[in-house]
Amino acid sequence: MMASRALRGRSSLLRSVPSSATRAAVPLEARRRFSCSTRKMSSFYSSWEPEGPSVKTEIPGPKAKAEIAELNEVFDTRSLNMLTDYYKSAGNYIADPDGNILLDVYAQIASIPVGYNNPSLIKAAQSPQMIQGLINRPALGNFPPHDWADVLKAGILKVAPKGLNQVFTAMAGSDANETAYKAAFMYRRQQERGGAHVEFTEEEISSAMLNQSPGASQNLSILSFKTGFHGRLFGSLSTTRSKPIHKLDIPAFDWPQATFPKLKYPLDQHVKENEAAEKAALEEVEHLIKNYHVPPCAVVVEPIQSEGGDNHASPAFFRGLREITKRNNVLLIVDEVQTGVGATGKFWAHEHWDLPTPPDMVTFSKKAQTAGYYFGNPELRPNKPYRQFNTWMGDPARALLFKGIIEEIEKFGLVERTAKVGEYLYGKLEWLGEKYPGQVENLRGKGMGTFIAFDSPKRDEFLKRAKGEGVNIGGSGERAVRLRPMLVFEEKHADQLVEALERVIKSLQ
Amino acid sequence: MMASRALRGRSSLLRSVPSSATRAAVPLEARRRFSCSTRKMSSFYSSWEPEGPSVKTEIPGPKAKAEIAELNEVFDTRSLNMLTDYYKSAGNYIADPDGNILLDVYAQIASIPVGYNNPSLIKAAQSPQMIQGLINRPALGNFPPHDWADVLKAGILKVAPKGLNQVFTAMAGSDANETAYKAAFMYRRQQERGGAHVEFTEEEISSAMLNQSPGASQNLSILSFKTGFHGRLFGSLSTTRSKPIHKLDIPAFDWPQATFPKLKYPLDQHVKENEAAEKAALEEVEHLIKNYHVPPCAVVVEPIQSEGGDNHASPAFFRGLREITKRNNVLLIVDEVQTGVGATGKFWAHEHWDLPTPPDMVTFSKKAQTAGYYFGNPELRPNKPYRQFNTWMGDPARALLFKGIIEEIEKFGLVERTAKVGEYLYGKLEWLGEKYPGQVENLRGKGMGTFIAFDSPKRDEFLKRAKGEGVNIGGSGERAVRLRPMLVFEEKHADQLVEALERVIKSLQ
Structure with a gap:
């Protein structure tokens, strides 16, 4: 009553x-x-x-x-x-x-x-700024609002993971991950070419238009984990390995998957088995990086596999993953779409890991009510404008809402x-x-x-x-x-x- | 002053x-x-x-x-x-x-x-309904608002193209197209299986998890046109053929492209040449449908290729395309992301064509401020729940804004x-x-x-x-x-x- x-x-x-x-x-x-x-x-x-x-x-x-x-x-x-x-x-x-x-x-x-x-x-929803952001939707890459830097700094970037001070904004978790993957492909190919100043070849330009290598990088992949979930668009779905119902009948890229350690509970009664499972998983990751016939330029991982059944791994596992990816010049993308924004008792779940160097990119959505990927290395900005671009590139109204959420949280x-x-x-x-x-x-x-x-x-x-x-x-x-x-x-x-x-x-x- | x-x-x-x-x-x-x-x-x-x-x-x-x-x-x-x-x-x-x-x-x-x-x-932005839609963002597939049917009927569906009375909502043009493609793949595979009641085989289920055929339909494609633009996520980018800068370094599917007729202006001085160009383009489409080594289950086309340079074709060309796709059991997806919502002097540009039967799907975004695809055939709903699904599946605040826009337009x-x-x-x-x-x-x-x-x-x-x-x-x-x-x-x-x-x-x- x-x-x-x-x-x-x-x-x-x-x-x-x-x-x-x-x-x-x-x-x-x-x-x-x-x-x-x-x-x-x-x-x-x-x-x-x-x-x-x-x-x-x-x-x-x-x-x-x-x-x-x-x-x-x-x-x-x-x-x-x-x-x-x-x-x-x-x-x-x-x-x-x-x-x-x-x-x-x-x-x-x-x-x-x-x-x-x-x-x-x-x-917050009644503020003039919100109303304006809602009804005058900008193409953020072409015509950003004059106060966009302020909105980002007081919102999305105020809570940026340590070491990552830039953002590419997106619409939802799935395209946040896909744009992060695109950044990873461009970054790796730029390294292979010898730097940002090296121009594309005629062969690259013409083959790209035919969806063929070398222009479209059919010879590079994103490595993900079994039972992981990263979205359901064509690229993100290729890294999603949670359930057949998500994947049946949809074309996918030939990208590799590694085993995610299956921990036994209670943890304190299975210490050795769990350590062994994590060690084996890390070895498999490194083996795939070195030997998969479509070599990965990035590894994407959830801090806790959520859709896949709430599968956890230890901080040591993730530190190992950071070490392996560093050692093999492979980017580490942490998908914090479900784990981010506080629910794990830290703002970002990967703060639990005590990493020696930050992830290369961290994607976010869901509780943030807006989406995108954080990064720190300026080389992750592609070497030319319009390579990472779309009409809306996110939604300022939703970015403003995240600012309000952050204020409430703090x-x-x-x-x-x-x-x-x-x-x-x-x-x-x-x-x-x-x-x-x-x-x-x-x-x-x-x-x-x-x-x-x-x-x-x-x-x-x-x-x-x-x-x-x-x-x-x-x-x-x-x-x-x-x-x-x-x-x-x-x-x-x-x-x-x-x-x-x-x-x-x-x-x- | x-x-x-x-x-x-x-x-x-x-x-x-x-x-x-x-x-x-x-x-x-x-x-x-x-x-x-x-x-x-x-x-x-x-x-x-x-x-x-x-x-x-x-x-x-x-x-x-x-x-x-x-x-x-x-x-x-x-x-x-x-x-x-x-x-x-x-x-x-x-x-x-x-x-x-x-x-x-x-x-x-x-x-x-x-x-x-x-x-x-x-x-409209100040209405209680908008405020509520903005701050209580639903997972529309799981927890739709009780008035969602009303919002759709008074908004998105009020302006639905003739013959298309259902909608799958999305975030932007790119994922609107990709979810339409997914619906096309699932529809074709269901036909091949013999109907909605036929269960997936064990082989399909296990191969889908490995990103391999037959589960992941590597043997089906989407046909698009040269100089067309349909978005920049991995699936939509595979159908985008506008500029190399959009495609370089990004893996793409081996999908076919047909020539879009290159009309000469002024039209009345080049009638025969233009008719011949359109005829040749249609013949190429049918040839690719019948012979491409990864056969298309759908053709996607813009009424006017916009990003690609404002390339037009005649209503007769599009009627021909409808006929060819019908004859070959291939779906016709009309991408009205840029042409939709009135700018061509009709609400949808494809109304200029006088088609005998409607397109199978029509995608929209941009001026609609919300996105998705319209369809009419109930068989385009996949045979099981959760096959076409994601967390947000659009944005009710943006759908409400489209309702306000439609009211203003009318x-x-x-x-x-x-x-x-x-x-x-x-x-x-x-x-x-x-x-x-x-x-x-x-x-x-x-x-x-x-x-x-x-x-x-x-x-x-x-x-x-x-x-x-x-x-x-x-x-x-x-x-x-x-x-x-x-x-x-x-x-x-x-x-x-x-x-x-x-x-x-x-x-x-």
Whole structure:
């Protein structure tokens, strides 16, 4: 009841044109308390979200069913998970047209950073700068806004990974990765030619137009890992190795894949096996770099293979990967599309690795709400203009939103909070696993914020029943239940989540 | 002076949070006059844009130079054309930080439909629906907004090409094309398997994960045309054949290209040659469909090859292409990314062709501010969910903006207006060509709205000097000056443009 009332207030606020009053509705005192103290979380975010989930009908309920049928006439709804009422969603809670409210630990496939209808973002969305960026969409490479440098420096670049001070902006994770791959191909070919000043040959120019070597570099590749996911356009899909359904019938490049180490849990009981698995994987990478018939100019890797089932590897593995790529003059591209922006308890997951030198490129999207790749080496700018270019090259409105998100994250210390809340949540899940043997298997993500997953013996049924218990939750790989809460997920939400999971487990036994 | 004053008023309005007052500032009477009468254009749009261009410094001027240098530290500026002050830009006029105001007939590479800072779009950007769509970005395939069907039907689908009643939404032109290609590959392979009910074989599943046939369809291709442009991601770039600089060093698929007929101008003096060129091109297409060693499952074509130099073909050519593709069970994908949304005097350029059956897919982006592909045949939905899917699958905020753009276009009859203004402009350019022989060559786009181009003997210098004369104008191909005005381009703007072009021509002689 409390929940419904809070939501009604919220939604009427939104419907009557949101204003700066929204922000003012959050008492300054409460905000101060939140930012100064990390002991207790029931302050800032609880002021604009419901107290907890509320399940009123089956999901989808009657209203949703009718609307889904209507939508299906014009838009494929077979992958529809839950028809959503975004006006009524708030903070950590997602609502549907039938009045159901679920705690959302899937968050639009890990894409909502600071809660639905966050008051600060409502304010950012109303700024003249945002309105202008939304309606006057520039071709950023040709006609950048005069304040584009400021927007980048106060936003995307303010949180640039250490050692990477430049950015190429993009639309989503998939083209962020593909443009990074293109930069890698151009960089390697430039080295092979003898430098940026060396002109293309006539043969290169004419063969490129025929999609043939030497102009189109059919003799170079990108190495990725088995069960990795990097997007679903033709180039990125060639590096994606998660599931056949992603790849069937789509032409792909003949590029190599290495085994990603399959760690055994609990980690402290499998130290030697896991070390051996990582060593073997690294050897395979180096072997492929040296021997694959289409040699790689870059290796792309996720810090945690997310879509592929939340597969982790140790910092030592990634340091080894950096060493091997350096030694073989192969670029290292870290795909932080899902792991970036705080959920692992660091802003970028690769900060956990303590690398001696930074990755060559880091790609981002999802929680950033904008996309692109960071780089540091100026030679990664291709030697001529228009080699890396497209009409929009990103979206300034979305870049401005990321700036607002970063301000919110910094103001409330949400990355550090997520590290602590993650520890709390992990402890509770350990307890759950001990209480119900065989139900919470291979718990993983310790010390990685709320980026936690476990395997369930009846995963698909598990996810389905979770909705009935008030939780929206996603899967990944074959058996994983993946938790992807927002950065505003607090201890009290962890309590709600674990209570719901326990009810699901009981109902499945 | 008038111009500057009008702009100052405008910019201060924007800076102090735009409101519905902006809209009210346009007298209702003026708006009525505009929508009722098409004789005189000096009504609606002139109320919020300057009277004409105003060049105060060289471009870039001192302020722009300093800001470009700052931007270049973090963002490649070598393809920068003009640093832009979007706050001060209005209607058909683009402004820079040094106070220069140019008539803009390039319009962000053909991407601005109804003028900079259009009051109706400012209003749309302030709506609760827009704010909500901007800050609560959904994974549209999994968690569509409950009103998504309404947004589509009142927007993207309201203007769907005849016979195509469904849409798959995307981010930009490049991935719109690539997802259309993916749909084509899946459709053909489903036919080859014997229908949607036939399951994948074990061999298909395992080979797809290795990027090999039969799972990854290495034995199928997309046929495109020489000098065509369809985007710069790996799949779309494989069909792009415009310039080597777009393709060099980037791996590409072994897909076929056919010759696009190279028409001679004036058309009425080269009827037989042009008919022969189109016939030969069609024969080549059919030959490649039947004989290319990687057979095409689809042909992709632009109604007017834009990036490639504004190359036109006759409606008969496209009807022939439709017939050949039908006869050979090959899909026809019409890439309307640059030609769509009104500039040719029809909402979609392919409406000029009078096709007996619609194209199988039509892709869109640019002026739509959102992207995707339309289709009609339900079999183009892949046989299983998640085969055509990605996290965001477009952007509801951008889809809402397109809805606002469509409303503005319909309210003021802007497509019909563009047809008339185009006729007026074409006539003036014919006159200019006659007055300065050899300076306005191969004038083309008659009857195609303002989608007009001509060749210049000193093209690059021509474009550069145009800025000094108050016009921002783009090129394409090797020698073309391409005009891509907005849909709010009126006769008076045509006068300003042609006067400026005459000054440029004189200065070059």
